[in-house]
Amino acid sequence: MGAARLEDALAYINQRPRPLALYYFGYDRAEQRHVLARTHSGGACLNDTLLHVAQDDLPFGGIGPSGMGHYHGREGFLAFSQAKGVFVRQRFNATRLIYPPYGRRLQRLVYRLFVR
Structure with a gap:
């Protein structure tokens, strides 16, 4: 794909609500990184759909109007769980020893440890 056509495609994507998924077909690694860095989507897939x-x-789900968040795997568990x-x-x-009313034994211990 020519650079101008790729930039047109990226502009088209970025002028619309963020997609649920972005699919890019091409084996040029620099171009793949360029597409991933300049777009936002719920997920992305290179050379497959x-x-x-x-x-x-892998987490799968949209961002913004394209979906409800991530599901699948660990992210799905966290998304649908409420800690x-x-x-x-027991x-x-x-800790009962430090609650009032204080007894003579605790008062003597505190006196020995902290008041000299």
């Missing part, structure tokens, strides 16, 4: 969505370990922090205080709780 159908197998793009079949890759379970929930849970703190459990029956034996050493």
